[in-house]
Amino acid sequence: MTRAASPAWHVCEDCGSAYGLPTAAPTGNGTGPALCVPCHTEHLTRHAARVQLEALTAPIVGAWAAQWMRAGIPFQELLSMAEHLTGADMAEDYGDAYRARTLRLLARAYPAPAALPEDVPPLRTLIDPAALPALRECRPAMPEHGISRPFFVNDRGEAVTIFPRVDTLTFLQADGVRVLIFTGHAQRTTGPVFGPHGYRVPAHLWAHVEAALTGEGVTA
Numbered sequence: 001m002t003r004a005a006s007p008a009w010h011v012c013e014d015c016g017s018a019y020g021l022p023t024a025a026p027t028g029n030g031t032g033p034a035l036c037v038p039c040h041t042e043h044l045t046r047h048a049a050r051v052q053l054e055a056l057t058a059p060i061v062g063a064w065a066a067q068w069m070r071a072g073i074p075f076q077e078l079l080s081m082a083e084h085l086t087g088a089d090m091a092e093d094y095g096d097a098y099r100a101r102t103l104r105l106l107a108r109a110y111p112a113p114a115a116l117p118e119d120v121p122p123l124r125t126l127i128d129p130a131a132l133p134a135l136r137e138c139r140p141a142m143p144e145h146g147i148s149r150p151f152f153v154n155d156r157g158e159a160v161t162i163f164p165r166v167d168t169l170t171f172l173q174a175d176g177v178r179v180l181i182f183t184g185h186a187q188r189t190t191g192p193v194f195g196p197h198g199y200r201v202p203a204h205l206w207a208h209v210e211a212a213l214t215g216e217g218v219t220a
């Protein structure tokens with residue numbers, strides 16, 4: 001069986017170095033540019049910032065205008081106050097410089113909180129190396145049985161696969177055993193990983209584990 005790439009895949013139009021699927025068009029109809037996952041995440045973050053600015057300012061500006069219109073200030077005067085505040089009444093490049101200066105000043109005057117809220121507890125993970133399963137042997141890929149990468153058998157007799165995308169932390173112990181801890185995925189997530197936190201790897205299997213972590217021995 002051959003696996004053909006879906007025709008929807010395109011080279012990312014932002015970074016050009018990864019494949020991605022088309023994004024949803026802003027109008028909601030059809031699709032927009034193809035973006036890889038990191039670039040797509042970046043776009044979503046910028047979109048959120050833009051939408052949030054409008055959501056935060058609209059009720060304040062609207063309430064301000066409504067209050068002073070009711071107090072009898074002519075609309076044209078309120079409009080020129082808003083233009084003055086945003087530099088919209090200045091010549092183009094003066095206005096640009098004024099807005100840049102004001103935005104930087106405001107960001108300094110209202111800095112982001114320096115600390116996380118107290119109700120977000122720090123992550124404390126306790127691992128007892130002696131309780132981690134130990135790897136006992138390595139077996140090669142068996143493509144004829146649909147097993148495309150080498151795997152290990154642990155001391156409970158279970159088959160264990162180690163994938164190359166995991167982030168790891170390894171402790172070399174005095175007896176030559178390495179304690180291999182999984183800390184996340186592709187430098188993007190941290191914290192508990194599905195499954196055991198890691199394995200005890202006897203010295204004679206370490207080269208096989210390193211090979212698994214670099215993706216060696218994988219059949220198509």
Ligand SMILES: [Zn+2]
Pocket residue numbers: 012013014015016017018035036037038039040
């Ligand atoms: Zn990209």
